[in-house]
Amino acid sequence: MQWETVIGLEVHLQLATESKIFSGSPTTFGAEPNTQASAVDLAMPGMLPVLNEQAVHYAVKFGLGIGAQISKRSVFDRKNYFYPDLPKGYQISQFEAPIVGKGSFEILMEDGSSRTIGITRAHLEEDAGKSLHEDFNNHTGIDLNRAGTPLLEIVSEPDIRNAAEAVAYLKALHSLVTYLGISDGNMAEGSMRCDVNISLRPMGSTTLGTRAEIKNVNSFRFVEKAIHHEFQRQADILEEGGKITQETRLYDADRDETRSMRSKEVANDYRYFPEPDLLPVVIDDIYIESIRESLPELPADKRSRFTAQYGLGPYDANVLSDSRPLADYFEAVAGECGDAKIAANWVQVELLGQLNRAGGTIEKCPVSATALGQLISRILDNTISGKMAKQVFESMWKGEGDADEIIEARGLLQVSDTGAIDAIVNDVLSANAAQVQQYLDADEAKRKKLVGFFVGQVMKLSKGQANPQMVNELLAKKLI
Amino acid sequence: MRIEQDEIEKIAELSRIRISDEEIGQVTQRIAEILQMVDQLQAVDTHDVEPMANPLDATQRLRPDKVTQSNRRNAFQAIAPAVENGLYLVPKVIE
Numbered sequence: 086m087q088w089e090t091v092i093g094l095e096v097h098l099q100l101a102t103e104s105k106i107f108s109g110s111p112t113t114f115g116a117e118p119n120t121q122a123s124a125v126d127l128a129m130p131g132m133l134p135v136l137n138e139q140a141v142h143y144a145v146k147f148g149l150g151i152g153a154q155i156s157k158r159s160v161f162d163r164k165n166y167f168y169p170d171l172p173k174g175y176q177i178s179q180f181e182a183p184i185v186g187k188g189s190f191e192i193l194m195e196d197g198s199s200r201t202i203g204i205t206r207a208h209l210e211e212d213a214g215k216s217l218h219e220d221f222n223n224h225t226g227i228d229l230n231r232a233g234t235p236l237l238e239i240v241s242e243p244d245i246r247n248a249a250e251a252v253a254y255l256k257a258l259h260s261l262v263t264y265l266g267i268s269d270g271n272m273a274e275g276s277m278r279c280d281v282n283i284s285l286r287p288m289g290s291t292t293l294g295t296r297a298e299i300k301n302v303n304s305f306r307f308v309e310k311a312i313h314h315e316f317q318r319q320a321d322i323l324e325e326g327g328k329i330t331q332e333t334r335l336y337d338a339d340r341d342e343t344r345s346m347r348s349k350e351v352a353n354d355y356r357y358f359p360e361p362d363l364l365p366v367v368i369d370d371i372y373i374e375s376i377r378e379s380l381p382e383l384p385a386d387k388r389s390r391f392t393a394q395y396g397l398g399p400y401d402a403n404v405l406s407d408s409r410p411l412a413d414y415f416e417a418v419a420g421e422c423g424d425a426k427i428a429a430n431w432v433q434v435e436l437l438g439q440l441n442r443a444g445g446t447i448e449k450c451p452v453s454a455t456a457l458g459q460l461i462s463r464i465l466d467n468t469i470s471g472k473m474a475k476q477v478f479e480s481m482w483k484g485e486g487d488a489d490e491i492i493e494a495r496g497l498l499q500v501s502d503t504g505a506i507d508a509i510v511n512d513v514l515s516a517n518a519a520q521v522q523q524y525l526d527a528d529e530a531k532r533k534k535l536v537g538f539f540v541g542q543v544m545k546l547s548k549g550q551a552n553p554q555m556v557n558e559l560l561a562k563k564l565i
Numbered sequence: 566m567r568i569e570q571d572e573i574e575k576i577a578e579l580s581r582i583r584i585s586d587e588e589i590g591q592v593t594q595r596i597a598e599i600l601q602m603v604d605q606l607q608a609v610d611t612h613d614v615e616p617m618a619n620p621l622d623a624t625q626r627l628r629p630d631k632v633t634q635s636n637r638r639n640a641f642q643a644i645a646p647a648v649e650n651g652l653y654l655v656p657k658v659i660e
Contacts, residue, residue, distance in 0.1 A: 104634075108626075110632070117638075120650065135629050136627050168658070169655040223656075224657055226654060279642070363619075365619060
């Protein structure tokens with residue numbers, strides 16, 4: 086049978102606040118265990134939570150970024166479960182009245198098509214601590230540094246149909262939240278964690294099948310693999326006439342499989358009730374509007390502007406608008422050299438190529454946007470050929486100077502002097518009389534191939550410095 | 566609303582409260598009585614009443630995003646039953 090995959094994603098996004106959501110402890114990543122856990126985070130008796138304004142601000146900013154309803158009155162609830170890394174025995178979360186309601190945003194696929202994915206809700210909550218199960222003589226070690234870190238849980242509608250869309254959704258979400266500056270989006274450090282809800286149904290059906298929830302899939306690649314694996318697992322069960330059990334499964338990246346987390350089955354009864362230690366959070370229009378005014382140009386808007394203003398294709402526009410630093414870099418290069426299409430090409434191919442190979446980021450790129458723009462200008466004004474420019478770029482990357490210095494030092498100046506090229510062309514033609522005759526005897530189609538030989542010889546003699554366009558023009562004139 | 570003994574047993578397990586076999590009948594009886602009172606409250610017409618999350622007629626005050634707590638790990642761990650390498654130790658959690 087043909088199965089359709091129905092996927093909804095829950096993303097836990099760590100908000101980029103200085104302090105925790107309910108206490109004044111720092112949120113720095115990688116500190117010594119339990120050095121950032123205060124009495125509130127440890128759930129000492131009598132401690133009371135006080136809500137961090139910045140967390141509310143970031144949540145509202147996200148809501149505005151996806152065009153969602155912002156709740157002027159939202160309520161915190163207790164989600165009750167027992168686990169040692171949750172010292173209070175409940176997590177403070179939002180259940181009935183989340184701060185962000187329904188919204189949506191657009192994802193762009195690699196083939197240039199786009200889809201709109203609905204967001205059901207986004208709510209504020211606190212993170213739990215970490216349990217370390219190894220090396221403690223039959224004990225589990227608990228680090229509560231992460232306990233109380235502000236999270237925004239973003240729940241999508243079951244609008245996603247395959248692994249590629251799930252990855253595109255996460256990338257678009259990552260791009261959006263880093264544009265907004267509400268999170269560093271660092272998946273490796275757990276700033277963006279993803280649970281995947283997945284079910285299958287016969288193609289054409291409109292009812293939802295029983296779903297499994299896959300917890301903690303923490304890289305774009307693992308999301309893709311986990312979905313492929315889970316699709317196959319569920320399809321195999323259904324093909325054999327079996328039933329899917331609604332359960333929580335854990336993705337094991339080492340074995341590339343998902344497996345059941347049986348221990349949590351009984352605990353899936355969280356007995357939510359309003360958190361008596363916190364009052365309802367009330368925000369007004371002035372507050373919301375002031376945040377709306379602070380919104381930067383968002384990825385989708387930037388993408389459309391790149392298409393309209395610079396004439397870029399949807400794919401190029403998407404790559405270049407992926408992060409604010411990259412978009413700013415591209416615009417600076419385009420401004421410097423005055424040709425956005427060549428700038429787009431250079432940034433994507435040469436610059437991102439080098440960055441990927443070096444494992445660097447655009448913020449720490451050794452070649453500034455101005456320097457790259459100047460290099461491209463030297464191609465545009467025929468000082469050097471595109472091929473030469475790549476060599477110059479390599480040297481710029483190594484810190485050997487700016488484009489003009491390297492061109493000068495290496496004597497790479499392109500020869501656009503008609504007289505000089507003319508002399509070389511004449512030399513080549515007289516040294517290769519047989520090929521000239523062959524060319525003259527050939528028909529139009531063959532001539533096109535044969536002319537390449539002469540161009541090659543001229544370039545060789547000129548050490549690659551002859552302006553190729555001029556060489557072609559001169560050859561066309563002389564080979565008659 | 567009726568409540569059965571097995572539901573009480575489940576809630577007790579979720580809440581990590583141990584109720585002995587001698588007590589369970591009485592506990593079930595008493596919770597059933599509380600639920601009868603809840604039924605009485607449910608019968609009141611509340612369709613014009615806004616749901617109340619907190620009895621205080623006030624809204625949440627927000628705190629500026631500033632780090633105000635310093636590291637007091639030594640003091641906290643001095644009263645913990647077991648610690649190692651800065652971690653709090655608890656009986657092994659089997660996943």
